[in-house]
Structure formats: structure tokens, C-alpha cells
Amino acid sequence: MKSIFNTLILFVFLVFLSACSPSGNLSIQDSWARPGFRGDNSAVYLTIKNLTDQHDGLIGATCDVAGGAEIHLSKMDSSGTMTMERQDLVEVSASEVVQLAPGGLHIMLINLSKDLKIGDTFPITLEFQRAGDITVDVEVKQGN
Template structure:
């Protein structure tokens, strides 16, 4: 009997510890190296572990004059262009990958150099999950 109670407690503890269960998480963040005055770019993966749709409403940083969400796309001639995204939908139990050639955070007019090994702070604002602050390392594309 005592053993059974302990087992039950252990199971409850395990359930409570399991990570991304029922939450929205942002992982695998990295940023390109760039010089002050240039534009930088940052990438990450959003995983919505909840059963409700969410929306990324915007991103903030304090190291660029403007921080925007862009989508890169190629036209029929293979010429790449970028469109600013007012928001990005993150479906329930869905995964949105920001990566080179696709969605990215554009750091427009960097106010400082971004050197390999540096860490920058990005704040993502979600409709449901609220604000998520990320420490983003400047590094080679993983």
C-alpha cells in the first residue's frame, strides 16, 4: 500500500516536470554576425504545445533602430525579396521555424557590432503566451 502511494507521487512529479507540455516555447535561437549600421537577422523555432492557436504579434530588441518579422521568398525568376509580416500564426500543437530563406527577425540598422560569441536579447510578444524574452547567441548557422 505504501509503495503504491509512493509510485503515485512519483508519477505526479514526473507529469509536473515534463517540459513543453501545455506551453509555448521558443528554442534554437541564433543570430548572424554583422557590423553596426548594417542589418542583422535572428532565427529560432516556436513550438506551441498548447491546444489553442496563438499569434506572434511582434519582436523587440534594443540593439537595432527597428526590429521586424520578415518572410523571404523567391519570385518566378528566382529573385529573392522580403515581405514584412504584421503577425505570424502559430497553430495549436504547431511548430513554426524561422530560418534562412524563410521567416526571420530583421534587425534593421544595428546600433552595435554583432560578433561571434555575443549574446543579444529579443522579446517576442504573443497574443496568448504573452512576452517571451530570449537570449540569442551570435554564431555560425547551425
């Protein structure tokens, strides 16, 4: 009888462990956007930490405060001009940290539906191949 009880305790413990398992997830940190006026564009920057052991990829974004949200990569072309290229996929390998930062990757907010003022916050939803949709709050800050 005692061993059945012990088995039961072990079982409950294992269920508890798996429910609360710190096996890692995909975490979005330090999200911020540049201020902008209604009708203009802005850009969102953030850090993606893939704390899982599986490959993932950012494939899109949606945002209520803009007509469109696209993943862009800023690049210097051969004549020294900064250009932006739309990206269909940003790979985030297992245990990798990917930064969307000024001068590189960003999420372009196209045709803002309202003014974005310093101190404002708004939600953005990021779409990942494996993790699905993740919504985070973005703070409007003066960038450098």
C-alpha cells in the same frame, strides 16, 4: 474526522498539481543571429513550439541591439530574385512547431546599434497574441 483530513490532503495535492501542471506552454528554442556591424542589418532565427492546446500567433519583436525588429518572409519572386515581405502575423496553431530559418521566416534586425560578433548573446522579446511577451537569449553564430 479522518475523511476531512483526507479531503484536505486531496485538496492540497490538487492545488500542487495545478500549480506544477505540465499542461504545456509556448517554448522558443535554438535562437541564433547572423553576425553584423553597427549600422547594418542582421537576422534572428528560432523555433517556436506551441505545446499548448490553443492557437497563438507571433505579432512582433523588440530588441535593444537594433533600431527596429520586423518579422520578414524571404521569397523567390517570378524573376528568381529573393525578396523579403514584412509579416504582421505568423500563426502558430496548437501543438504546432514553426521554424524561422534561413530562406524563409526571420526577424530582421534593422540598423544594429552595435557590432554583433560570433559568440555574443543578446536578448530579444517576442510578442505573441495569447502568450504575451517572451524574452529569450540569442546567440550570434555564423550561418550557412
